[in-house]
Amino acid sequence: MSLPSAFYSLPASVLLLALTFAAYHLVLAPYFNPLRRIAGPPQKGWFGTYLQALLDPARSPKVHEIFVRRYGRTIRIRGVGPWDVRLLSLDPVTITHVLKHSQIYEKPWQSQRLITSLIGCGMLGAEGAVHKRQRRVATPAFSIQNMRALVPLVYAKGTALRERWSAMFEDASCELEGAFSEDGMCKIDVARWVSRATFDVIGIAGFDYNFNAIQDETNELFCAYKDMFEVAISQGGFIRTVLMVYLPFLTRILVGDGFPSLACQSLILESLQPDEISRTVRRCQEVIRRVGGHLIQEKKRKVEEGQRSGKPYEAKDLLSLLLKSNTAPDLPPDQRISDEDILHNINTFMFAGSDTSSLALTWILLLLAQNPTIQERLRDELQAIAPPSDNLSEEEIQSLYGTLADLPYLSNVTRESMRLIPPVHSSLRAATQDDVLPTSSPVHKPDGTVDEGARSVLVPKGSFIHVPIEAFNLDKSIWGDAAWEFNPDRWDALPDAVNELPGLFAHTLTFSAGPRSCIGMRFSLIEIKTFLYILLTSFEFSECPGTRIIKANVVLTRPYVAGRFKEGSQCPLMVKPITRKL
Template sequence: MASTNYAITALTSFTTAALAYALWKVAKIIAGPYRSSIRNLRGPPSVSWIRGSLRDIQAENAHVLFEDWPREHGPTYTFQNWLNSYALFTKDPKAVTHILNHGQIYAKGQMDAFFLGKIFGHGLLTVDGDQHRQQRRIMNPAFGPAQVRELADIFVEKAQQLRDVWNEQIAKSEASAPIEVTSGLSKATLDVIGLAGFNYAFNALDPSGKPNELNEAFTSMFQMLNDSSSINWLLMLKYALPILRIFPDQFGRETAAAQAVTRRVGMKLIQEKKAEVLKTASGGADSGNALRSRDLLTLLIKANMSLDVPENRRLTDEDVLAQVPTFLIAGHETTSFGTAFCLWALAQAQDAQQKLREELLSVETDRPTMEELNALPYLDAVVRETLRVHAPVRATGRRSTQDDILPLSEPVTDRNGRVHHQIKIDAGTDVTIPIQAMNVSTTIWGEDAAEFKPERWEKPSEAIQAIPGVWGNMMTFLGGSHACIGYRFALVEMKALLFVLVRAFVFELALPADQIIKQSAVVQRPYIKGKVEQGAQLPLLVKPYQRR
């Protein structure tokens, strides 16, 4: 009886505490918008208590947030987010520089980190703070110029294999065949990151290859990014109310199944590579030939096991395992869709395509090194212009961890007519940094900012010096402590693909340009208007180039 009374008392106390916590959270949410320091800035009104200003912002009309509202309210404005909380949008270069250079104050968006972490685990892409600094410190050596140089022949080899696959497709049809280019590019870059990332053969380009379980697991992970809004709503509820995370759901079961395969195969790879490193360090008879692997995972493990790294600063096997999906996202999706958009842009600019082809054909070898690829100025200009106009990631988010003062290069006038040269930011405020919008800002790039013009890089405007990006005076790879660690890898891989493909083929539009739209699922993907449910696709007319 006493035990029963004790249980009832404990349950009552727990229920009371949970109810009090829930009431406190609700009161905080309700009061939050009335106390926000940015509530008087200009911006769109709230149209929904749940979704704030964003009721009508779906993937197909995200231009409202990134184009229409900035045009109406200026480069820095406020909008109301989930549960009417105020968030800040800014493409002001001075403000963005401050945010990116103060990563300890402006952490990664918690909601994005939660969603991506559920699918891909907690690698460099999702972690923050000390954990991010620790992982990045260990991973940096694997992404240096010398390491990428060693991988260039893998990039070229897989590009040539894709060329051969497309030649076979064309031979089976007409001289000019419509080819859905994202499929082949995705397979090529998957093969590249498998070999260059962790010395694993996906064999995605091999039509006779057997189904690959790791390939299928990663495909499942990426497919989850495009899942139905009902799953997204469920995830949002679990993000907002952590207690709900104890209840299983279909999304959780699918991610668990995919992650189980990743974990089993990944841990096997990690143990094999650790054995290689230890064998080399032992100095035995075979140690000279033990460590021949040049993939990123081996380099990461070697750096992590270095005697220069204190034991308490080394990554655990779990931390190392979490980088496998990180490698995949950085070296697969971004490059494949970036290259697809480049071919699409060149299909609309035949003069630029031919100019690039002539430069590429002037190279005597068909297996260029990293230095030879980087020595081609027009190829570099085409890649820069593609990544400017068609940035793989549309935007990124940050959340302030403490109160701060945000400086502005362009003052803003609030709803009450007051002019602000800086903005007070409360702790917990979400900030949207529009990568794509900054890349095509007419203030920075001129009136033709949205047009694909590689020649603009022959004499770029001095205004672009204000952009705090880690590469190319653009926001594509971000800047600051969270700048893309693999940007050199992505650039050389993209150049290798273009080198092989543009030398071999002529690309023309298969559909009018306005029939191709972009939607985002981590990265921006091309879709045919009215056929979004069929998945990402970008058909182009492809025909062999005949040398004169």
């Protein structure tokens, strides 16, 4: 019996319907997008875009300046194709609205998938009710009192780094990255060493685990995190990242999982280079899950024993505080988070607490090396409060930091460097519903005219909103004509316009703003100021002759040696021990 002819045409009809649907959404629908009524740069070709220039810190300040001058502060840009119409805003009122209403403007699913595939669904990757629940549990752990209690731990690791460098100078250790110069200076990759130190800090402060990375880089858990963040994230490449986000099954195929036929798998692996980065990610995740899971169970046991005995477990690390907060009597059971969520947030603390702080410190040291007069002025201020002895009790360390935190020039240098080179270059949000964004300045039209009465923009559901963190921090119309220069004294007389900017930290977006602002800001500032005190009162920093350090946006803004990008992120400086004034 033959089948009806309609049966054979069904696949063709389905295919035609799918093609029609795709053509409408990819080609026709964008022309009706209300964002097209906003001025923006012209595009050349089907996939022409300015995204690369906008996200490259070597070019982005100039590009943002040109765009604002030509198209105003509310700008239409294209993403990866003509169907991808986005909004770039340098309007403080608009960005305040976006960051304040985090329930409407979430991280795009692509960003969420990339984050969660690496470090799990912690506060960095979670959205909505999940993020709110996790943040509620974690907030008590990050109180001012708890953060100040960690100061002696940070001080101990800063001192360990100083002693490690001093010992290397004394025995001319081959671990130094270069030969000694005639004046006793030596080239050290400060990015590498500061990263090892901040890993040690977050290990102890985060979950009472000693990586001992300053002394030795072979610890299993340290290597897992290091490879995860430096190899998998920094060296993943654009193509691999796109595949991991849009075609996650391909990653499973390339690492040898999820494909039923070994013969077919071998054929694929012969035609495609095996994804070693995916293998690295999986290996690291297995180590982190095993060791981290054991740490969580041990901490839970100690916390529960303390609760039963009436003698509370007094550990000060974030994991212990998180577990205590999660079992607090006043927290409803349905608001508590699972052990898996706790592990994911520990991974988040490791990434956010180590990588961002180490980069901030590295950039500060580079800026001080490039500006020796500022470096010497800051050193004088720091040495003026140095105690008569290095052997300090915890109470004396706390007292020292209390003085340190209020030093005016140290505060100015910290704020200025983090304004000038924020570790997070920019952020992206997606509208989960249609919304009207307010603006403080008129919106320019595509024909070049300006509607002086227009003070809002209609944003359709699904639209991407670019939050240009660096651009806000460097906006000359707000910070003045010298906004791109390193000038700590500017903080003694800020322009009035700065006060209108959103931001959790010093009128900048370095630590973001709103409900999703950085929960660890206080801890990061403790770490940065303590390390600066210890290092600058012990060593002098200057630029390496013939070496130019450039900025590159590789998840975070990282330093690289010009012409040697493939060698990975590094920031070599000339370092010289100095006599500390005690």
